[in-house]
Amino acid sequence: MNIARHIALLDELCFRPFAAEYTSSDGEMSGPGYHIVVLESSHGDCGTRAATVEQYEKYRDALDEQFASRWRETGPYNLQTVSLRTAQEEIPEPWASLSARARVACVWEAEGTGRWVAVVVADRDEADDVKLLGVVTEIDPP
Structure with a gap:
């Protein structure tokens, strides 16, 4: 792992415009x-x-x-409870899909950007590769 590269990419995403519609290419997905x-x-x-x-x-x-x-230490964010909530309420993206893919997220509010940064280990789907995902969103965690 190149931690400096991952931090630089997540920092860059804190300022990159969001897509108007869902797009995907080269391991990156964007949506509104x-x-x-x-x-x-x-x-x-x-x-x-x-x-x-x-x-x-x-x-x-x-x-x-x-x-x-x-940005400040935060405790682990339990995505399993978010996953359970999807049966009763509408959970916004990217949180709904993250809760289907990962159990725990590390989440921080990126000061001065109006965005949230999260890192998860996506391992819930046994048929899929294990992935370390980085997320940047303007949507508050549910």
Whole structure:
């Protein structure tokens, strides 16, 4: 993992305009009010899924340390409860899809930008690659 590269990309996304409609290309997805980028991916190496999840959690925690020192330490954000809420209420994107893909998010309010930054380990779908995702959104966490 290149932590400096990941931080620079998330910083850049804090100022990049959002797409008017959902778009996807080269591991980046954008929609009205959000960007999602793949920071790391297991690329189909499911033989070491548990080890990959553990490693990506360490990467997420390393990013958490860096952003917490900059923007304020926050506790883990439980996306599983957000996922449960989708049955009863409309959860906005990107939070609804993140809750279907990940269990926990590290979330910070990027001071001075009006945006939120989140990092998650997307591992809930056993048929999909494990991914470390970075998210920048102007939509408050639900």
